[in-house]
Structure formats: C-alpha cells, structure tokens
Amino acid sequence: MEHQVVLKHSTSQRRPATESWCIGGQMSRISAFEVVYDADSDVLYISRRRDVAARGIEDKSGIVWRYDRSGELIGATVVDFHDLWASRGDELASELSEKFHVPTPQAQVVVNFALEQRD
Structure with missing residues (x-):
C-alpha cells in the first residue's frame, strides 16, 4: 500500500511551498500537513487543515494537540522541537502516527522534513 504525504511548509516568515513523497506499494491515501518550524522559538506547528482550534490538550510528552469544535484533531504544536525531539524523531513520528x-513512515516523513528546516 502506497501512502503519499503532501507537506505544505512555511518558514517563520510564512512563505508557503509544497513537497511530496511516496512511500510503499500501491497508492491508497493522501494526507496533507502544513508544517511550520519557528527556529527563533524552536516550535514546530503541524496542521492538517487551517481552522481555529477550539481547545488544546498537552500530553505527557509536552505536545499540544489542537482540536476543532467537533473534537476532530486538526494540529499539533511541539515546543522545544529541536532541543527535545531531534534525537527522538522515531518516538515523535510514532506519536504523530497514532494521533x-x-x-x-508517513509521520516519519513529516518529522524528517521538520528536522531539515533547522539546518
């Protein structure tokens, strides 16, 4: 089964761009994420869609999961992204995959892409 990840990313100056990756066998699903890394504050923002978050819940890992009014997950905010997660990318990918x-592997593409933004 092939999964394509479409990443819409911006720098902290909010200049959008798009990149795509394909992973695996036959294509069955496409997930798009907007990935914004603010290097000045070391915060990673991952959004499935642009919508106002009605609430945010911080988990034990320090990730704030953002939900819309209907309770659907629309994004994640990862504070101290590079400091806390650069050496634990697989763990973060697992968290993103689950939520x-x-x-x-699709979530790992998002994490790897975000880590490259720091360089």
Whole structure:
C-alpha cells in the first residue's frame, strides 16, 4: 500500500511551498500537513487543515494537540522541537502516527522534513 504525504511548509516568515513523497506499494491515501518550524522559538506547528482550534490538550510528552469544535484533531504544536525531539524523531513520528491515524513512515516523513528546516 502506497501512502503519499503532501507537506505544505512555511518558514517563520510564512512563505508557503509544497513537497511530496511516496512511500510503499500501491497508492491508497493522501494526507496533507502544513508544517511550520519557528527556529527563533524552536516550535514546530503541524496542521492538517487551517481552522481555529477550539481547545488544546498537552500530553505527557509536552505536545499540544489542537482540536476543532467537533473534537476532530486538526494540529499539533511541539515546543522545544529541536532541543527535545531531534534525537527522538522515531518516538515523535510514532506519536504523530497514532494521533493523526496515519502510517508511521508517513509521520516519519513529516518529522524528517521538520528536522531539515533547522539546518
């Protein structure tokens, strides 16, 4: 089964761009995420869609999961992204995979892409 990840990313100056990756066998699903890394504050923002968050819940890992009014997960905010997660990318990918209901390799693409933004 092939999964394509479409990443819409912006720098902290909010200049959008798009990149795509394909992972695996036959294509069955496309998930798009907007990925914004603010290097000045070391915060990673991952959004499934642009919508106002009605609430945010911080988990034990320090990730703030953002939900819309209907309770659907629309994004995640990862504070101290590089400091806390650069050496634990697989763990973060697993967390993203579980919460966003996407395959772990797909979430790993998001994490790897975000880590490259720091360089």
